[in-house]
Amino acid sequence: MICTIGNIRIVRVLVPLLAVLLMATGCQSVQARPPAAVSPGSTTRSPSASPSTPPSHVFVIVLENTSSRQALAQPYISSLASQYAVATNYRDLGNPSLPNYLAMTSGSTWGIRDDGYHRLPAAGVGTELTKAGITWKAYFEGFTGDCFNSPYPYALKHNPFAYYGGTCPANVVPMSDLAADLNGNPPQLSWITPGMCNDGHDCSVRTADRWLSGVVPQITSSTAWQQNGLLLITWDESSAGDGRVALLVVTPTLRGQITTPLDHFSLLATVTDRLGVARLGQSAQATSLQDQLQAAAANTGG
Template identity: 65%
Template sequence: MLSDIATIRSVRAIVPVLLALAVATACQPAVQSGPRSTVSASPSGPSRHVFVIVLENSSYQQALAQSYISSLADQYAVASNYHDLGEPSLPNYLAMTSGSTWGVSDNEFHALPATGIGNQLTKARVSWKAYMEGFTGDCFDSPYPYALKHNPFPYYGDECPPNIVPMTDLVTDLNGTPPWLSWITPGLCNDGHDCGVRTADRWLSRFVPQITDSTAWKKDGVLFITWDESDAGDNHVPLLVIAPKMRGEITTRLDHYSLLATISDLLRVPRLGLAKQATSLTRQLQAGRPIP
C-alpha cells in the first residue's frame, strides 16, 4: 500500500514537468482527446435528485441471481441490454463520469484535464457529492477498503475535490437536503470486488432503503445501480433504475455512456464526449415505463 501511494505521489510530482515538455515540443498527448461540451446548459435547474451506486465485477446473470438485487429488478426497472466497456475498472469509471476512457487501459493514476461531470456541476452551481466508503480526507492516501481506482473524480485536474466525503455523511444529508447528484462508492469488500456479489447484495439490502425512504427520492429521485464490468468477459452487466413510478424491463442497448447521458440530461448540464451520441433514459423516466 505504501509503495502504491509513493508511486502515485511521484507520478503527480512529475506531471507538471511532463506537461511543460509536451507544450515545448508540440507533441500530441498520449491519451485520447478528452470530452468537450459545445451545447449550452438549460437555464432551469435539475429536474431530479440523482443517486448512483457503482458495484464491482459481476455478470448480469450473477447479479440478478441474488435475492435482493432480483427483488429490486422486479419492483422497479432493469436495463437488461446494458454493457460495460471492458476491463479493467478505471476506464469504465472515467467513461461514466466524462464520456471518454481517455485511452486508459489500466488502473494506474493518470492526471487528466479538469473536466468530468463533477467539474461541470461545480461550474453550473449544481450541488454534488461523491460518498466513498473508507475515505478519510485524502483522495490519494485513504486506507482500505477505499480504492482510488474506483474514485474517478481526483483524476480530473489531479486534485481532491471538497465534494468527496466519507460515505457516513450520506445519512445526515438524506435527513436534510441531499445534493442533486449523490455518487456512492462502497469499499472493496461491500462493492463485491474482494468479497463477492453476495456480500454486495447484502450491503445493498441495508443501504438502498436509506435512499428510498428519503424525502428527496420519494419526491423526485432516481437511483441507478450498476457494475463497472462483468467478470464473465461478456461486457454484460445490469443497470437497475429505481424510481417511484418506474417499472419494467428496458431492452434498449445501453452502456456506461448512456448512464452519463441520462445523468447529464436530468441535471440539465451538457453531455460530455461520447455521451452526446448515447441513448438516454430520460423519456423512460418521464413515462415511468420502458419505451422502445
C-alpha cells in the same frame, strides 16, 4: 343520478332548468394511472439536455466485477429488479475498472487501459455541475479525507473524481456522511461507492447484495428520492467477460424491463440530462433514459 364534482355531491332532480345545468356541467370519472411500463426502443438520441422539470435528485451506486446474470440471481438485487426497472441489454466498456469509471463520469476512457493514476484535464460531470451551480457529492467507504492516501477498503482507482485536474475535490466525502445528508438536504447528485469488500471486488456478490439491502432503503425512504428522485445501480465490468452488466433503474414511476442497448455512456447521458447540464464526450451520442423517465412521471402525475 348522483355524480361527484370535486368534493361536492349533486343530486339530479326532475327540474328542467337544473337538468340543463347538469348536462352543461357534465361529470367525468378520473382514474389513477399505474406506473408506466417500459417501452423498449422509446429512448431518443439527443446531444443536449432538455428537461421539462427542475433538476431532481440523482443517486448513482457503482459496484464491482459482476455479470448481469450473477447480479440478478441475488435475492435483494432480484427484488429491486422486480419492483422497479432493469436494463437487460446494458454493457460495460471492457476492463479493467478505471476506464469504466472515467467513461461514467466524463464520457471518455481517455485511452487508458490500466488502473494506474493518470492526471487528466479538469473535466468530468462534477466540474460541469459545479459550473452550473448544481450540488454534488461523491461518497466513498474508507475515505479519510485524502483521495490519494486513504486506507483499505477505499480504492483510488474507483474514485474517478480524483483524476480530473489531479486534485481531491472537497465534494469527495466519507460514506459515513450519507445517512445525515439523506435525512437533511442531500446534494442533487450523490455518487456512492462502497469499499473493496462491499462492492463485490474482494468479497462475494452476496456481500454486495447485503450491503445494498442496507443502503438502498435509506435512499428510497428519503424525501429527495420520493419526490421524483432517481437511483441508478450498476457494475463497472462483467465477471463473465461478456461485457454484460446490470443497470437497475430505481424510481417511483418506472417499471419493467428495458431492452434498449445501453452502456456506461448512457448512464452519464441520463445523469446529465436529468440534472440539466450539457452531455460530455461520447455520451453526446449515447441513448439516454430521460425520455422514458419523463413519460413515466407524466403518466403518474409525478
